[in-house]
Amino acid sequence: MSVVLPGEEVPAQHVNLKLGPGLLQVPGAGSIISTRAGILNHSANRSKWWVESNSKRYVPAPQESVVGVITQRLGEGYRVDIGAAHYASLDSLAFEGASKRNKPNLKVGCLVYARVSLAHKDMEPELExxxxxxxxxxxxxELKGGFVVRCGLKMCLDLLDTKHFLLPLLGGRFPLEVAVGLNGRVWVNAKEIKQVIAIVRCIEAVDPDGGGLDAKGVKTLLDTLDV
Structure with a gap:
């Protein structure tokens, strides 16, 4: 691990290279640069690289998944709040099977789980x-029902890690649906309201920016919540 600054070149190389938050491949040049200040991390096999920082505001990066809120309908698309400095745009055709005759009809306030397709500091981010x-x-x-919990960007990364204990532990107790956005928002849903509340409470308790609870602590918390 090492500290990197915005614009600094990163030695990320792998046959199946995947870039996480804070890294960007320069078109044409093939080099990888950091887009934020923080600690450079990589997976054990060095296939996935990302920059960890304690930034509170989300900075969009291509290929990242986000949970957004429709704030406005504009002609053939939508404006979406993803918690960044600027709203993102979402074309009404940027959905599976969408056509001019068959496209989603999203209303203001609807939640969507989307992928950042274009992100540039001088342009409005684009989603699909x-x-x-x-x-x-x-x-x-579109994400129907459920509840959105806000948490630290580090917590979102943890939840996307298949080795992290929280989601498997909760899934062992009851069925649940989760959509993790790297923009500090996690959508959760379950059959019963008390289960949804339990998921939210556990995410907030495990969040490094909150309680930093471990697996044993979560099991104790779940017992007190009677789920």
Whole structure:
């Protein structure tokens, strides 16, 4: 691990390289640069790289998943609040199977799980609600029901890590749905209201910016919540 600054080149190389928050591949040049100040991290096999920082405001980066709120309908698309400095745009055709005759009808206040398709400091971020490779929704699209919990950007990264204990622990207690946005928002849903409340309480308690609770502490908390 090492500290990097915005614009600094990063030695990220791998056959199946995946760039996480804070890193950007320069078009044409092929080099990888940091877009934020923080600590450079990589997975054990060095295939995934990201920059960890304690930034409170989300800075959009291509390929990142986000939970957004529709704030305005504009012609053939929508304006979406993703918690960044600027609103993002979402084309009404950027959904699986969408066409001019068949496209979603989202209203102001609707939640969407989307992927950042374009992010540049001088331009409005652009979103799409399908996987770029398969053109299938792959879980992206409108999020109906449920509840959005806000947490630290580090917590979002933790929840996306398959080795993190929280979501498997909760899933062992009751069925749940989760959409993790790297913009500090996590959408959760379950069959019962008390289960939704339990998920929210646990995420807030485990968040490094909050209580930093471990697996044992979460089990104790769940017992007190009677779920």
């Amino acid at each position: 609600c399908f996987d770029a490779q398969t053109r299938k929704s792959e879980g992206f699209g």
